[in-house]
Amino acid sequence: MVKVSVLGATGYTGQELVRMLALHPEVALVGLGTQSYVDRAYVDVYPHLRQIVDLTCRQTDDPFLIEQAEVIFLALPHGLSVPYAEKGLAQGKKVIDLGADFRLENPEVYRAWYKKTGPTEELLKQAVYGLPEINRELIKKTKLVANPGCYPTTAILALYPLFQEKLLDPSFLIIDSKSGVSGAGRSLKTTSLYSEANEDFKVYGLPHHRHAPEIEQELTKAAGTEVTVTFTPHLVPVTRGMMSTIYTRPLITDIDKIEEVYREYYSEEPFVRIYPQGQYPQTKWVQGTNFCDLGFSFDARTQRLIIISVIDNLTKGASGQAIQNLNLMCGFEETLGLPQVALFP
Amino acid sequence: MVKVSVLGATGYTGQELVRMLALHPEVALVGLGTQSYVDRAYVDVYPHLRQIVDLTCRQTDDPFLIEQAEVIFLALPHGLSVPYAEKGLAQGKKVIDLGADFRLENPEVYRAWYKKTGPTEELLKQAVYGLPEINRELIKKTKLVANPGCYPTTAILALYPLFQEKLLDPSFLIIDSKSGVSGAGRSLKTTSLYSEANEDFKVYGLPHHRHAPEIEQELTKAAGTEVTVTFTPHLVPVTRGMMSTIYTRPLITDIDKIEEVYREYYSEEPFVRIYPQGQYPQTKWVQGTNFCDLGFSFDARTQRLIIISVIDNLTKGASGQAIQNLNLMCGFEETLGLPQVALFP
Amino acid sequence: MVKVSVLGATGYTGQELVRMLALHPEVALVGLGTQSYVDRAYVDVYPHLRQIVDLTCRQTDDPFLIEQAEVIFLALPHGLSVPYAEKGLAQGKKVIDLGADFRLENPEVYRAWYKKTGPTEELLKQAVYGLPEINRELIKKTKLVANPGCYPTTAILALYPLFQEKLLDPSFLIIDSKSGVSGAGRSLKTTSLYSEANEDFKVYGLPHHRHAPEIEQELTKAAGTEVTVTFTPHLVPVTRGMMSTIYTRPLITDIDKIEEVYREYYSEEPFVRIYPQGQYPQTKWVQGTNFCDLGFSFDARTQRLIIISVIDNLTKGASGQAIQNLNLMCGFEETLGLPQVALFP
Amino acid sequence: MVKVSVLGATGYTGQELVRMLALHPEVALVGLGTQSYVDRAYVDVYPHLRQIVDLTCRQTDDPFLIEQAEVIFLALPHGLSVPYAEKGLAQGKKVIDLGADFRLENPEVYRAWYKKTGPTEELLKQAVYGLPEINRELIKKTKLVANPGCYPTTAILALYPLFQEKLLDPSFLIIDSKSGVSGAGRSLKTTSLYSEANEDFKVYGLPHHRHAPEIEQELTKAAGTEVTVTFTPHLVPVTRGMMSTIYTRPLITDIDKIEEVYREYYSEEPFVRIYPQGQYPQTKWVQGTNFCDLGFSFDARTQRLIIISVIDNLTKGASGQAIQNLNLMCGFEETLGLPQVALFP
Secondary structure: OOEEEEEEEEOHHHHHHHHHOOOOOOOOEEEEOOOOOOEEHHHHHHHHHHHOOOOEEEOOOHHHHHHHOOEEEEEEOOOOHHHHHHHHHOOEEEEOOOOOOOOOOOHHHHHHHHHOOOOOOOOOOOEEOOOHHHHHHHHHHHHEEEOOHHHHHHHHHHHHHHHOOOEEEEEEEEEEEEOOOHHHOOOOOOHHEEEHHHHOOOOOOOOOOOOOOHHHHHHHHOOOOOOOOOEEEEEEEOOOOOOEEEEEEEEEOOOOOHHHHHHHHHOOOEEEEOOOOOOOOHHHHOOOOOOOOEEEEEEOOOEEEEEEEEOOOOOOHHHHHHHHHHHHHHHHOOOOOOOOOOOOO | OOOEEEEEOOOOHHHHHHHHOOOOEEEEEEEOOOOOOOOOHHHHHHHHHOOOOEEEEEEEEOHHHHOOOOEEOOOOOOOOOOHHHHHHHHHHOEEEEOOOOOOOOOOOHHHHHOOOOOOHHHHHEEEEEEEHHHHHHHHHHHOOEEEEOOHHHHHHHHHHHHHHHOEEEEEEEEEEEEEEEHHHOOOHHHHHHHHHHOOEEEEEOOOOHHHHHHHHHHHHHOOOOOOOOOEEEOOOOOOOOOEEEEEEEEEOOOOHHHHHHHHHHOOOOOOOEEOOOOOOOHHHOOOOOOOOOEEEEEEEEOEEEEEEEOOOOOOHHHHHHHHHHHHHHHHOOOOOOOOOOOOOO | OOOEEEOOOOHHHHHHHHHOOOOOEEEEEEEEEEEOOOOOHHHOOOOHHHHOOOOEEEEOOOHHHOOOOOEEEOOOOOOOHHHHHHHHOOOOOOOEEEHHHHHHHOOHHHHHHHHHOOHHHHHHHEEHHHHEEHHHHHHEEEEEEOOOHHHHHHHHHHHHHHOOOEEEEEEEEEEEEEOHHHHOOOOOHHHHHHHHHHOOOEOOOOOOOHHHHHHHHHHHHHHHOOOOEEEEEOOOOOOEEEEEEEEEEEEOOHHHHHHHHHHHHHHOOOOOEEEEOOOOOOHHHHHOOOEEEEEEEEEOOOOOOEEEEEEEEOHHHHHHHHHHHHEEEEHOOOOOOOOOOEEEO | EEEEEEEEEOOOHHHHHHHOOOOOOOOEEEEEEOOOOOOOHHHHHHHHHHHHOEEEEEEOOHHHHOOOOOEEEEEEOOOOOOOOOHHHHOOOOOOEEEEOOOOOHHHHHHHHHHHHOOOHHHHHHHEEEEOHHHHHHHHHHHHHHOOOOHHHHHHHHHHHHHOOOOOEEEEEEEEEEEEEEHHHHOOOOOOOOOOOOOOOOOOOOOOOOOOOHHHHHHHHHHHOOOOOOOEEEOOOOOOOOOEEEEEEOOOOOOOHHHHHHHHHHHHHOEEEEOOOOOOOOOOHOOOOOOOOEEEEEOOOOEEEEEEEEEEOOOOOHHHHHHHHHHHHHHOOOOOOOOOOOOOOO
């Protein structure tokens, strides 16, 4: 049993970690850190976990949380992870950060998009971008994982094999993404109220959402040449679910090659499912699971390849992927504790 | 591994069985019966099970389904179970019927409410009402379980300990119940359309819903005297979830006794959770789980005891309870394959 | 054209007033008061009113709001209306209060339920309980209307004719009510977040909700003897809509009499619709309208009469009723500016 | 008062016509045609219209419907309108067709996309494409209006001024559209069930949706050169609402010119609202209204102009626009009977 703490345990991604870790057969949950609910029983904050989780919340900076755990999950707002990661690493712990602080390899890019200084270069170098389908071997060896953003997970899983195989024009990439409301977190905002979000949908973050450089970084590495993206996120009235509709220009004429490449890269992947041509995934088909489902369509009239990529934003888009990384870092079976059957209907 | 078939596998309760059985560590799913999708892959009907379930649907009356299985689940429309149950029993199989045909012990009552003749008395005598919290020992020994209705599950779990201990006036019982839309099944009805059910709620089945006699039968046995119920079901726009708000008149003045009795009956139950006074369960806290959560409040002004009982209508209200019965009938641990952590948020 | 101000214009009931007043052919909207959005254009707060409303928000206590208007709507949190009502009346204005401060005639009852001192008795005496179907003539003559609560509107319209005609047992009254989420207002609460309220339903306010004494006050007057209610409110995941399922014991055996009395009282009412026996209203059928729809069912087995009463909680339950009162106070046609066609589907 | 009939009155667009026409001050609704509910009261089909509409449904081909009306709305499934339009025109009536049969000017294109023969060329020549913002004067003079599709309404209103002014590259046009579920109509399909559509979103109609040629036809006319579109529709879990997120390549560098052109074309339009740069419309802000709201953003990094266009799919996307056309054809004020205040929240 590996001992685990979660810092930022009372937000939605924190809760999603706790929910799943509570059932993980190789994990003992030892500490839950929070700002707002210190000294309160976790089930007072999340009563659905009555008789499942019996821990009491601690202050985020309670040293217990790092000292008593072997693996530390950081589910904190962007910009707050660095000191906790440093402390964890200094004590020889494994750290998985669900925030953005270690995702961008270039500190200049971080500064440009986040308007603040990020981690030191030395720390950055230790961090591995935690997308197991790309970086599995590196993740197994590192002590610091930068868990990918939800939108980038949909985009990179859909695109990196095709860019790596030079099947797509790197100068043409439009990603129209849709997210469920839980992606906005549990903080109190008028726009997150039921009466506002219900029966509504909208665009947000135009024209420059912070997930764009993360997508570009990984796809540029795959393509071996600069990839620039037009990225437009939307909010859709579901609690969970994320879809990216991706518009690309293929450099080949034999479209069957697309499916071949996907199968070559993903047929052994436990959490990626490829749909046959003419079938497209729906968000509900991955609800509560750690799957990324991919489908695609070629529009011969306009010579564009459209790729549909769906995940559950809280699971493969955040906490499920983090547990997948835990499994790799700890030498467990990669699927341990991770749901593969959607809640349907 | 016990071999299992599901007849009526493409309705929502059938699908909920298949979803959960696919993960059950002691079950091998061997056959899926259906009327509408014969010879089609099950994942064509329910694509979220891609790479999880690879069976092809068979005609409901395909002899394979009974011959090759040791346990047969019947998730058929009311009135169709009898011949399949007879065949199963004749071949020495275990049968769990999720319909209403074996729930009412008195054939006259069945005829009065369903306007048709039910099973023979001989068959009826073999059937055990499959509420494990009441009939655990009988269920372990029988080969024919009548799985309770969803509304009766909420009502009987909330009330039978209190009636058994003579704490409630048997002449005063009002049950105001609310169900999610999946309770109406997957059949095509205008009232089940998204655009109709969304942003709406309504009463239905007034004044005489068929679940009333089932509730009365079990509570009358508990009370040792006739209990009659005013029962009003409503439809609420959620996919899953059921709540009964129950109005009763206590015969005692010490209300702490209520909680005591609940704890006495249920503290060892794996799927019943009692809330302390002043806290009330919400349907989302049991979403996807096999829990029945109970809370209560005493209105001193009017001397009425109000009990709140919630379940997931597809799980504890149907298929989860059926698997709980399977576990008992087969000597497995009672919680095997049954979710205890809700999908939240 | 009558000049109108709304104090508390940026909450949901305030917005609902503004929405409808903007189209009212006899109203000129002159002032909008708020705490949180002073000096901001109203369309910045509610962009759907772009090109419809071009006022800028003022501080709630800006004297302009009362001085420049002939009618003042108070859509403030409970307990804050008294000083504004006093100022308005002192300047000879008409005041319609959508809060609770003037609804309870007995100051002791107000103190017991609201834990504070309410208005002076002198002020209370001027207030008319603004349910037009009961108090139409008094409303026409008063300068101070206490607009009813949403739950009491459903309950009193369903019950006062039957209590007045002595058709119901005054010792037996259970009201199981369900409200849409907009009833909780626009203030920021975790329980009002989309991800929490969506796909959930729950009870709240047990065992003593503040709307109970308001219901009892009006029904006791109708019955001529004390009526006590068991009242249980629930939250249902729709934005708008409210239903009360009301359990009563009739003192008569000829149930047709119920419909007769309803028709006698309501056949000329522009905003009450009676459904024939066997048909029951749904909340969506009144969405956006000022209707209260009523249906009923007699359960001969248990001798109980069940009444279903539905409204849109923001319209007939608050702002629509307030405009109905404005029409009466100003001598306009009672239906002016009030929607009678639901938004459906 | 002009006498009006609606054929196909019991589908959602038919109902939306009836809802609004019932309040139209210059319209007398005389006949409602249907296939499924002949001889039934319309309020049995749509009970929310109790006391508002008291007509009884007639068979679609009942001659009364055309003979007794001056204006005929055809809200029929695609391919069924031609004979009714012919009869109406032969009797000198005005005809507004909400289906697709008269929208495509080129019979070859119709055949290619609909796999059947459309109307005669003679009939086609009489038809005016009923987008008032483009064809107002032609609509005033014609007797046959082809009411635009919902998706094309969002796309064409967003784009035709910019193509007409040669501001956009005609070879680059991607439209990612999202529709509420009511767009699928009231017919019974598994995918339209609440339990399926709720908490889900998905793409459909890939790669060739029938609305693409309609969009191309009108934009090609505006551009004076061929415009080809990549068009991807999605289904989003709301009842009403439609958004198109449109990706284009501007031929100019001064982006303020975009807003100027929009203001030049639309500042006098009663049903088009332009948002200032940095603000984007949400679907709920037009819920129940006849507005098309437009916002846009220039992504300087990728040199792409993104336009957001939203409508209520049943109102400006179908029935509201049809009534706008009625107003033009009959010489009424264009906004008569058309809602301009959204139902919010």
